[in-house]
Amino acid sequence: MAISLNQVILLGNVGKKPEIRVFQDGGLMADFSLATTYSYKPKGKDEYVDVVDWHRVRAYQNVAKTIESYVDKGHKIQVIGQVKNNNYEDKNGVKQYGYYILAERVILLEKSGAKSEPQPQNVENPESMAFNDVPDIPF
Numbered sequence: 162m163a164i165s166l167n168q169v170i171l172l173g174n175v176g177k178k179p180e181i182r183v184f185q186d187g188g189l190m191a192d193f194s195l196a197t198t199y200s201y202k203p204k205g206k207d208e209y210v211d212v213v214d215w216h217r218v219r220a221y222q223n224v225a226k227t228i229e230s231y232v233d234k235g236h237k238i239q240v241i242g243q244v245k246n247n248n249y250e251d252k253n254g255v256k257q258y259g260y261y262i263l264a265e266r267v268i269l270l271e272k273s274g275a276k277s278e279p280q281p282q283n284v285e286n287p288e289s290m291a292f293n294d295v296p297d298i299p300f
Contacts (some may be wrong), residue, residue, distance in 0.1 A: 175236045178193075216261075216262040242259075245260060
């Protein structure tokens with residue numbers, strides 16, 4: 162039995178305001194770019210050089226809702242997820258290759274308020290809510 166793992170952890174800054182899409186079935190998707198930076202000192206030089214890598218990040222459902230409410234351009238965040246292939250044929254029949262990061266978890270690293278007022282949840286019968294619907298207690 163082969164064992165494998167596809168896990169990515171990125172810590173960086175959001176490049177532009179996340180694009181939020183709502184699907185016909187009510188599903189939610191957030192799409193944004195994330196910049197990560199590393200530095201190195203070239204041989205024979207006295208100064209470090211910064212290199213920026215850009216990553217396309219997508220999130221769905223609850224993670225997308227968090228991004229929609231709290232993440233904006235420039236925010237420092239940590240993304241934990243998987244690398245996903247985004248290969249397709251363009252309209253000319255040429256194969257295009259790419260990838261994106263499927264965010265399974267987003268950690269906000271800067272204190273910032275909600276971008277908009279949270280919308281009240283529509284719960285018809287609160288007693289029928291499952292125990293799993295209660296948010297985690299932070300202690």
